[in-house]
Amino acid sequence: MGISIRPARPEEANFLTDLALRSKAYWGYDAQFLESCREELTLREGELSGRRAAVAEQNGGIVGFTTLEGDPPQGVLGMMFVDPGVIGKGVGRLLFDHVVATARDLGFTQFTIDADPNAEPFYGAMGAVPVGVVPSGSIPGRTLTQFLRSVQD
Template identity: 85%
Template sequence: MGISIRPARLQEASYLTELALRSKAHWGYDTQFLESCRKELTLREGELSARRAAVAEQDGDIVGFTTLEGDPPQGVLGMMFVDPDVIGKGIGRLLFDHVVVTARELGFTQFTIDADPNAEPFYEAMGAVPVGVAPSGSIPGRTLTQLLRNVRD
């Protein structure tokens, strides 16, 4: 499959934002919902490094990305999106494994994930466990399941 993971480049911020919105749309959300999420899903050039944004690249094309945010020992998997054309092909697993390894190397002991309902089964399959709920950053009154993943496992 020839997939590599590398740090996001500054000029990729807007492309990653659009990838996030395309990926979210894969789950059948309507245009109004997606527009409500746009601000929260927007990445800016100046924050890519601080958010530890990493991309999955296949044959020169970006097919997914993730962010690992916060400071040790407690981090946050802030964003993880895979291009809809390759969902289900193992790219999410590669990105998640990258986050776990990176978190461990940086001294994190765990990270939380505020999961879209469609992504909960994936994160649970990756070893994350539900620990509560968190308010949506986009939709007032909507809550998301918060999961926790230990990285010392």
């Protein structure tokens, strides 16, 4: 597959924001919905390292990214998006495995994920278990399933 994972660079923030919106659009959300999500999905140069942003790179291009946020022992998978052209090709699994390994190395015992409904089957397949619902950060009245993933296995 030829994919490597590395820390995101500050100058990639705008590109990653665009990737997040394109990835979200893949699931058929309309322009109004995506605009409502824009602020929540916007990354800024100065926050990438604090959010532990990591990118998946293939053939010199970014094909996905993730963030692991919070402080041990409880973290948050803040964002995880894959380029629509490679959804279903293993990039998400590589990124998720990277988050689990990073979390373990940093002393986390678990992390939560507030999952888009379209991503719920993926997170379940990655060993995360649903633990409740939380309000959407973008759409008033919308809820998301919250998953919990232990990193001790």
